[in-house]
Amino acid sequence: MDTTIAEATRAEVCAVACAELFRGDGEIVAAAVAGFVPMLGSRLARSTFEPGLLTTDGGPSLTAEPVPLGAAADVVEGWLPFRDHLWLVLNGRRHVIMGPSQIDRYGNTNISCIGDWARPSRQLLGVRGGPGNTLLNPTSYWVPKHSTRVFTEKVDMVSGVGTDRGAHELRAVVTNLAVLDFDTPDRRMRLRSVHPGVAVDDVVAATGFELVIPAEVPRTRLPDAEELRIMREVLDPKGLREREVPSEARS
Numbered sequence: 001m002d003t004t005i006a007e008a009t010r011a012e013v014c015a016v017a018c019a020e021l022f023r024g025d026g027e028i029v030a031a032a033v034a035g036f037v038p039m040l041g042s043r044l045a046r047s048t049f050e051p052g053l054l055t056t057d058g059g060p061s062l063t064a065e066p067v068p069l070g071a072a073a074d075v076v077e078g079w080l081p082f083r084d085h086l087w088l089v090l091n092g093r094r095h096v097i098m099g100p101s102q103i104d105r106y107g108n109t110n111i112s113c114i115g116d117w118a119r120p121s122r123q124l125l126g127v128r129g130g131p132g133n134t135l136l137n138p139t140s141y142w143v144p145k146h147s148t149r150v151f152t153e154k155v156d157m158v159s160g161v162g163t164d165r166g167a168h169e170l171r172a173v174v175t176n177l178a179v180l181d182f183d184t185p186d187r188r189m190r191l192r193s194v195h196p197g198v199a200v201d202d203v204v205a206a207t208g209f210e211l212v213i214p215a216e217v218p219r220t221r222l223p224d225a226e227e228l229r230i231m232r233e234v235l236d237p238k239g240l241r242e243r244e245v246p247s248e249a250r251s
Contacts, residue, residue, distance in 0.1 A: 013196060097141065
């Protein structure tokens with residue numbers, strides 16, 4: 001076994017899974033707004049198998065090369081003010097990775113409030129871009145801590161629509177435990193793969209509804225040596241990815 005690959009951390013496995021979400025997207029904007037890990041994944045995809053992907057500095061600048069996390073762009077290749085960003089959203093030219101506070105079996109998500117709408121126990125962000133993203137663009141989700149609090153039978157408010165409400169294209173959900181998608185006849189959430197060191201029962205126990213589980217659930221692919229080098233030496237030398245997912249070596 002390649003010892004370099006065997007030493008990949010859970011965060012690095014998650015980052016590669018996020019990178020895979022963009023495979024085949026071509027020249028569209030990658031909007032990984034949910035945290036360090038999906039941002040790293042989008043820049044890793046552009047650095048390897050998806051060179052046409054458009055990545056930003058986290059703001060309005062389209063960068064000539066993928067920018068290391070936490071750093072400023074050396075060369076800017078384009079300017080993407082908010083009005084132009086909205087044009088891309090309206091025309092389906094963006095793939096966004098969002099972070100849900102709640103998500104149900106059909107991918108309906110909530111980032112607005114917890115509890116009854118008339119008197120919520122917690123006020124969150126509001127719907128923000130959830131409706132437009134899910135109705136008009138490829139959309140994926142990142143959940144750094146897979147739990148029944150997030151994966152719930154029913155969301156308290158629908159901020160982003162799911163497969164049962166006309167979502168344009170829900171690509172997948174990447175969590176610290178697994179990758180899930182909606183590739184089923186009735187478009188319910190399916191367990192696509194489990195990360196190294198995670199059992200199917202671990203995912204089931206952390207999910208508040210019944211998942212579609214294939215007879216054989218593969219392991220999420222490990223990063224290869226070149227992907228590890230790019231993540232560790234080029235894109236995230238400060239190790240910001242490990243803040244979101246506990247650092248542990250996987251075999």
